[in-house]
Amino acid sequence: MGSLSVSGEVATVAVEKIGGIDETTVEIPPGVTVLRGRNATNRTSLLQALMAAHGSEWASVKGDADQGQVELSLGGETYTRTMTRTAEGVSGSGLGLLADPTVADLFSFLLEDNEARRAVERGADLRELIMRPVDVAAIHRQIRAAERRKREIDEELDHIASLKRELPDLEQKQADLREEISETRKDLQRVEDRIDERDVDFQATESRDDLETALDELQATRSELKRVRDDIQSEQESIAALRDERGRLAVERSGLPESPDERLDELEVDIERLRERKRELSEYTTRLENVIGFNEELLAGEHRAIAKAIDAKPESVGDITDQLYQGSKTTCWTCGSRVKSERIESTLGSMRDHLEETVAEIGDIEAELESLTDQRDDIEQTRARTRELTETIAEVDAEIERRQSDVADLRERRDNLSARVQELEDRVTALRTEEFDQVLDLHTEANELELKLDRLESERDGVSEEIAEVESEIRRNDELAAQREAVVEELLDLRSRIDRLEAEATDQFNEKMDDLLDVLGYGNVERIWLERTDTPDGPVVGGDDGITGSTFTLHVVRSTDGGTVYEDTVGHLSESEREVTGLVFALAGYLVHDVYEEVPFMLLDSLEAIDAERIAALVEYFAEFPTYLVVALLPEDAQALPEEYTRITDI
16 A cells, blocks of 8 residues: 555546646546557556656656646645756656655656666666665765764774873873972971971071061961962862863763754654644544444434434435335435445445554554654753763863862962062071071072972972873773774674665565566566676775675576576567566566555556466556556457456546
């Protein structure tokens, strides 16, 4: 069945200036419709109009017109296309029944100039035709995206590898600085202890008070300098911890799958479409249940008032005939005719079956809705987590920046204090006397050690920051390696997917062509089969991914009257045999790609290479697949088809 809900509905096609048709309107009921007539009776023109209504460009405009139009009414919708003659050919505009008629043009609209039929007759390579319905371009887009991710991960892993090589030297430098800082602090402590132990008995001089004030300020400044250094170290440790946290958050964010806006928009559109379809079917099911219930009650003898009202209609010739055949008849409430109860029961049975199919379709829609909703929720959760991580990382970055600013302020404070210590040292030196030279020398030595300690600590802080950044990057190595492994697996799968799709398509085509040969019953053609050959210098499949496609060759296995079986090529067949082979290939494509699931119409033309009995067998075989099967036949060929098929003789 087609993707539209058109079961049981008559399709109406209005054509103007298409092919050889000046103007016509044709109704096509579900099932098989035979366009019966001789050549040049506009049968092919009507088929072209149906193709154009689906969105195809394979239609011609009448010779005396610049534009033609076709209008197809189907499933409660009307599709209007305008075909315009241009310098480059015929161009169509307007909304067709199909968004993309590519597959239908190849395998559902099998007119004489059908591309699949002609490719076989020319002996062309069939790989592109067979694989055209498969979205190979999408696979190549995925391959390019995966290769891009792999390159980015490889660059990051190479950078991390270089950082790993640098880390031991940085750690050794950090250890050396820490050891030197420790020794310098010990030296400074020893000098400060000696200063504290010294008790110089200053003689009363005019400069004694100034000297004592300078010494007191010098001592206080050194104490403040020591506190500032401790604050710097504390801030550096906090920054290192924040960098670790940021690295962990960044690793988690990089591991989240991509969630493009386009995919979310597609899911929302599909979900809304399915919900609307479910609502329509649910309303339709309710109405159908009411109709069935009412008829069941009417058959059971209920609603007597309605039955009496129906029976009270004026007598007519039909009423007199009914009186001659009273028996077990019931009055139809829709038209007032007397019909057998069994016929109403049969119609109700068909309606119940249709109701079950509709309920089953609702169940399928609900399952698909659940799947799409889960996908949408997963994407939204991933996007929410990504936003949360991004915001948290931004907060951590802001905190790191704030603390780095504090460190910069502290370092500036430290530098100012160091400069103040130097000023005080100079002042004390100017005020000193021989009596306290030793104390001043100790202060000078302490000041030099302070300066050295400041330099060493600044250098250590820089190395520590560098090590923290390196270690944060190195911690991402395992996660990146896991991501790379997943991307490599994805690439392997994508690169082999085309090969698998080609192999599956080949097997399916061979299977369907075997079935069709059985239907046609050709005695001298044992088998038509596709051979798929992988060649290193084969055609590149879509783009610059380096994936070479296979070559598809069609073989024919024939048998002689004596029973000898041999393999032949299409080029050695007669013209009629090539036409039959091309038709079999195109029909197999229709089945392999399940075209009937999306395209309600199947069109057959130019079947003269097949005798009437085989045409009848072929039509009977395909009648169960499309909703509408329209076949153009000569009068003598049409005679072999069952009478119950709809026939159109005047277009």
